[in-house]
Amino acid sequence: xxLWLLAAGLTLVFGVLGVLNFAHGSLFMLGAYATFTFYxxxxxxxxxxxxxxxxSVGIIGAILxxxxxxxxxxIDLAYQLILTFGFILIFDDLVKIVWGGVAMIPPMPxxxxxxxxxxxxxxxxxxxxxxxxxxxxxxxxxxVLEKTWWGRMIRASASDREMASAIGINIPILFTTVFVFxxxxxxxxxxxxTPVRVVAPGIxxxxxxxxxxxxxxxxxxxxxxxxxxxxxVGILTSFGILLFPVFELFIIxxxxxxVLMVKPEGLFAK
Amino acid sequence: MKSRIxxxxxxxLFLLLLPTFAGKYPLYMTIHILILSxxxxxxxxxxxxxxxxxxxxxxxxxxxxxxxxxxxxxxPSLLLGAIAGMVAGGISALILGYLCVRHTRIYFSMxxxxxxxxxxxxxxxxxxxxxxxxxxxxxxxxxxxxxxVFSINMESMGNxxxxxxxxxxxxxxxxYRLVNSPFGLTLKGIRDSENRxxxxxxxxxxxxxxxxxxxxxxxxxxxxMIPPLENTVTPPLAHWTHSAEPVMxxxxxxxxxxxxxxxxxxxxxxxxxxxxxxxxxxLIWFGSIVVFLVLVFxxxxxxxxxxxxxxxxxxxxxxx
Numbered sequence: 001x002x003l004w005l006l007a008a009g010l011t012l013v014f015g016v017l018g019v020l021n022f023a024h025g026s027l028f029m030l031g032a033y034a035t036f037t038f039y040x041x042x043x044x045x046x047x048x049x050x051x052x053x054x055x056s057v058g059i060i061g062a063i064l065x066x067x068x069x070x071x072x073x074x075i076d077l078a079y080q081l082i083l084t085f086g087f088i089l090i091f092d093d094l095v096k097i098v099w100g101g102v103a104m105i106p107p108m109p110x111x112x113x114x115x116x117x118x119x120x121x122x123x124x125x126x127x128x129x130x131x132x133x134x135x136x137x138x139x140x141x142x143x144v145l146e147k148t149w150w151g152r153m154i155r156a157s158a159s160d161r162e163m164a165s166a167i168g169i170n171i172p173i174l175f176t177t178v179f180v181f182x183x184x185x186x187x188x189x190x191x192x193x194t195p196v197r198v199v200a201p202g203i204x205x206x207x208x209x210x211x212x213x214x215x216x217x218x219x220x221x222x223x224x225x226x227x228x229x230x231x232x233v234g235i236l237t238s239f240g241i242l243l244f245p246v247f248e249l250f251i252i253x254x255x256x257x258x259v260l261m262v263k264p265e266g267l268f269a270k
Numbered sequence: 271m272k273s274r275i276x277x278x279x280x281x282x283l284f285l286l287l288l289p290t291f292a293g294k295y296p297l298y299m300t301i302h303i304l305i306l307s308x309x310x311x312x313x314x315x316x317x318x319x320x321x322x323x324x325x326x327x328x329x330x331x332x333x334x335x336x337x338x339x340x341x342x343x344x345x346p347s348l349l350l351g352a353i354a355g356m357v358a359g360g361i362s363a364l365i366l367g368y369l370c371v372r373h374t375r376i377y378f379s380m381x382x383x384x385x386x387x388x389x390x391x392x393x394x395x396x397x398x399x400x401x402x403x404x405x406x407x408x409x410x411x412x413x414x415x416x417x418x419v420f421s422i423n424m425e426s427m428g429n430x431x432x433x434x435x436x437x438x439x440x441x442x443x444x445x446y447r448l449v450n451s452p453f454g455l456t457l458k459g460i461r462d463s464e465n466r467x468x469x470x471x472x473x474x475x476x477x478x479x480x481x482x483x484x485x486x487x488x489x490x491x492x493x494x495m496i497p498p499l500e501n502t503v504t505p506p507l508a509h510w511t512h513s514a515e516p517v518m519x520x521x522x523x524x525x526x527x528x529x530x531x532x533x534x535x536x537x538x539x540x541x542x543x544x545x546x547x548x549x550x551x552x553l554i555w556f557g558s559i560v561v562f563l564v565l566v567f568x569x570x571x572x573x574x575x576x577x578x579x580x581x582x583x584x585x586x587x588x589x590x
Binding site for chain 2: 020068071072077078079081082083085086087088089090092093094096097205209212213216220249250253254256257260261264
């Protein structure tokens, strides 16, 4: 589910801003580290630390968009990829400087420990919590995009930037907001994902590849697709590890390649 | 034009004489620069000349490295290893390229990224053949020989340097002729206007595939020179972050020039070498340089030099 949170932000930015953000995985990583620091190191309340991490990564996202991403909307895609790749390098080293190069295991909040019995089998509470958090984000995203004024403005500028600007939508502010929102989604993914994985420099580059796979399967810029894509990749990965551990990673890429070759606009294109 | 040939000759002379006065470390660095140059030049045939951004070149690089390592572990012949690497890179690029060139722009980039990572996952997980995450170790720096005719020992860094230098120079020369041939012109035509070229009755897909295969060939050749140098090959060679290396280098030097990737490779290692002396966190600085380049310096170093500095120095119009 935290894969979905990550992919949602990536696909949102691509759909609205038209930028494929390589550094999105690094924002995920920053979110994970921030939560680790606030909750694991400083001992702040779990919910407050998640909120604090979201805010701090959101601020980083705002700076990133205002100063850098903004200048590359109109240039060739290759340069966009390379610029955001530059940020991967920067963030990876920054994390190493601040937190050190070793992997760390963040603590699990006590009220989310333990197991629940679902259909007669024990199931970790934390996983259930993440599933519901992911679903909640999906519902909220859908409501915001489809039912509110803001959502309508975002969809309008996604389909025609100039027209939207002509009828009085403040495109620069809207884009910054979308980017910050996407950064926060990534950070939320990182924050929620950390108690079940380790935080280490370089998880950004690992995560972004998975996010790419998901968004490509679902269709670039397609939120619904990203949701289903995340489910597909999650199921494939877990069954892959169980059934053929050697080719787990391989299978995901095979699926991605097939989707790209047969239907590059994604499985859920309209 | 004459002064350029003179400069080029001077550069080659310098490279030839390097082992006589330079120590082991500069030679080692220069070998890496040459390997990266070959790698990036092949890549730039795709990006700069054909207009396709591939993010999977490390896959072919690793194919070359693993193929050459496998050969060298069985038959100790340097030339055979290089040929095997080249063939492995070329054939895999031909097969995967057939699938990739259906798309352009972002879908092409994604597809190549995907195939590159597939090769990475094979290198990582297929322990019996690739040695898993330990990689292949103990690869000999085999002698350069044709049985019965001659054999040159390659154990010393200097001798191996000459081997890499000569192979790289030949490869660079061939590519130079290639991009200045009708073939290169067609590729540029495809980059600039796909429709017009296809109206001229040229099969765009075949040309793209050919360009992709040559790029794979060069990546494989570059990769094949790694195992005798390092004595090991490991899966990170195929990882997509390694694919980003030729991208950055090409960008650094300049896309639309032939020498861009070479200049970029030199700068890449120089910058790395200088920064590493002061801090272990050299990537943060390199990342900043990349960001800076994209924002303000998009033409690359070579264009900047030929258009701004060169006229100042010679009070002439810039060379074509």
